[in-house]
Amino acid sequence: MSKDSIIHLKNITKEYPGVVANKNVDFQVNKGEIHALVGENGAGKSTLMKILYGIEQPTQGEIFINGEKQIISKVESAINLGIGMVHQEFTLVPSFTAPENIGLGQEPKNNQGLIDWKGLNKLVVDIAEKYGFKVDPGLKMIDASVGVQQRTEILKTLYRNANILILDEPTAVLTPQETDELFTVIRTLVDEGKTVIFITHKLREVMEIADRVTVMRAGEVQGVSEIKNTSISELASQMVGREVFLQVKKDEAKPGEEILNVEDLWVHDARGLLAVKGINLSINKGEIVGVAGVEGNGQSEFVEALTGLRKTSQGSIKYLGEDIASSSPKNIRRKKIAHIPEDRTNTGLNTQLSIWENLIGNSYFRRPLSTRGIFNLKKIAEHSNKLKEDFDIRAPNISLKVKSLSGGNQQKVVVARELSEDPVLTIASQPTRGVDIGNIEAIHEQLVQMRDEGGAVLLVSAELDEVMAVADRVAVMYEGQIVKWVNPKEVDQAQMGLYMAGIKE
Ligand SMILES: Nc1ncnc2c1ncn2[C@@H]1O[C@H](COP(=O)(O)OP(=O)(O)O)[C@@H](O)[C@H]1O
Ligand SMILES: [Mg+2]
Incomplete structure (x- = not known):
């Protein structure tokens, strides 16, 4: 194992009644990389990440963070280890602003023990600036675009000192322009020393943003590749388990009336x-x-x-x-x-x-x-x-x-x-x-x-x-x-x- 391994999930199996969601999965991420986790719906990507984030417990297997074995029995433990996760469905309070959502439960206090709102706003704006985001501290989430809501979720993990960010299908809800903006954010995060796990099933995105990729199918890992050594069609066939024709097969059209x-x-x-x-x-x-x-x-x-x-x-x-x-x-x-x-x-x-x-x-x-x-x-x-x-x-x-x-x-x-x-x-x-x-x-x-x-x-x-x-x-x-x-x-x-x-x- 390379010495800069920040995450190593070893031999993880997760059984739900009637389903093996993860089967002897080995998943390893290097410090400072953008690692794509790809697979079709139901392949077991979210389950694996929920195990890393302490939401689910593996039926079997071990977790190593920075080379040390860890038991992550709850989300709090994951956060303490510097792990943050942005879920497919956002967890923001719609009537709250970005700072209110980001600080929720961990707001700075003044000497009377009351929430220091000004301090919170400043903290949030400072973190946002450091990573090249824009936040409007007065905007309620209900009035914010999906892209802004997502960036607020990312800021929330950074506010809690995440070094490893798990983004579960972040682009599924974004327009192409918002996806580009997200990619800029991800690149800045990595430049600032963070590690990003990027889950998707869009292979073009994987080729564009990731350094390495792990492909899952039916709960098992099908392959791990460096992006520079793989291709969309190779990843697609690993994902689907057969050759996929990305070029649609068709003859010339014969237009009529x-x-x-x-x-x-x-x-x-x-x-x-x-x-x-x-x-x-x-x-x-x-x-x-x-x-x-x-x-x-x-x-x-x-x-x-x-x-x-x-x-x-x-x-x-x-x-x-x-x-x-x-x-x-x-x-x-x-x-x-x-x-x-x-x-x-x-x-x-x-x-x-x-x-x-x-x-x-x-x-x-x-x-x-x-x-x-x-x-x-x-x-x-x-x-x-x-x-x-x-x-x-x-x-x-x-x-x-x-x-x-x-x-x-x-x-x-x-x-x-x-x-x-x-x-x-x-x-x-x-x-x-x-x-x-x-x-x-x-x-x-x-x-x-x-x-x-x-x-x-x-x-x-x-x-x-x-x-x-x-x-x-x-x-x-x-x-x-x-x-x-x-x-x-x-x-x-x-x-x-x-x-x-x-x-x-
Ligand atoms: N809480 C759960 N209870 C039972 N089955 C589950 C649960 N969560 C996920 N599964 C099943 O585990 C498999 C993997 O799901 P998931 O990890 O969500 O896949 P992916 O994120 O790759 O789409 C699926 O068959 C799914 O139905
Ligand atoms: Mg999923």
Whole structure:
């Protein structure tokens, strides 16, 4: 073992009733490095880190910090050893400001034994400055952006003198710009002598930020590599346990007749501001049109207008020649327009209901699933089980409530329901957000298959790699307008980055 090993988890096993979450895991981190811990949902990453942070006790195994064996029986012990953790779900008090949250329970006191608020604010601002953050000490967390909330969580660990920071999927909730800001923060932390464990399943991020990476699958370590000696495809196959095709396999599109024609479309957002400013776009049978762009440039409002969730202010949306602008969502659905919404838990699913109830959400009122208002339960079970199989929804049975599925499997329920309706036009908005790499591949294949069977597909995604790999033609959106049309085979990421920043040519 190298002498600068700051953490060494040896032979860790953690059993929950019916699940081995970690199996003989060996995990070692060097002082001052950014160490990525990657794996699909359920691989055991959070469990391993909860063991290091004293939230969970291992069934078996040993923990060494700075070469010394430690029993970390509670979070307090971990904090005393200089370990801090920022969880996937934040633990901030919404009505408190950043300093109030950061100091919580450990506020400095004045000589009357009362909380020294001024002193606390100064301490927090000083720490923030040292690490190059900005904090607004008066801002309540409820009014703060996700990025600011996350930085407050990081400051909280620094306030408690953390030397080793565990960030559990910190970028899952961030926009690309916020991710860049976080990476700057992480680099500053390391420059100041901290060690960072960065959990993610986004391999591009691993390649960008980490020094070394440990890959887990099904509770076990699959490999440890130096970033300079590995690649995205090697990490992906370790994660998934088979070769993964990051390049989507597809033939040239064979576009047919026009299905959708959007002309001079203008749409206001929820605050009444113009979000879409004169979009023109058409989609033909047998092609996938992509919309790329940094989130918040009008893509959401554009999709909402197309699917009837938002009224249009001007312009037309012609679907098979008929103007459907400002029709109801129900009307639009009836016309065989499928919608995979970006917000699956609110718009896409009823998570309180079972898998089968969600799967038949659009078709239950039709034969053969029901006749004159009466469910045919046998047909429904057949139909749902077939979709479960075809779309690889991982669940013991179709009666399970959707809320107990992983994010990736929830998304597969939405995709299965929408694509099984034999749509003429499919509108997919961020269809792989929060979905594992193996499942991303499956969803991409489904979209390409829709196309090859003569469907028209609109793919809106903030993941540039996704749009470029899946779409046949790509529109770049910036501030409510399409600033550029590109052939994804003819541009590179750097050029796309410029278009996405609004630089036209
Ligand atoms: N408190 C718990 N009780 C029972 N099973 C759990 C618990 N926490 C995690 N698991 C299971 O352990 C496995 C690993 O989960 P987790 O460590 O959260 O994975 P990851 O963070 O890589 O997504 C999963 O199968 C999960 O369902
Ligand atoms: Mg996790």
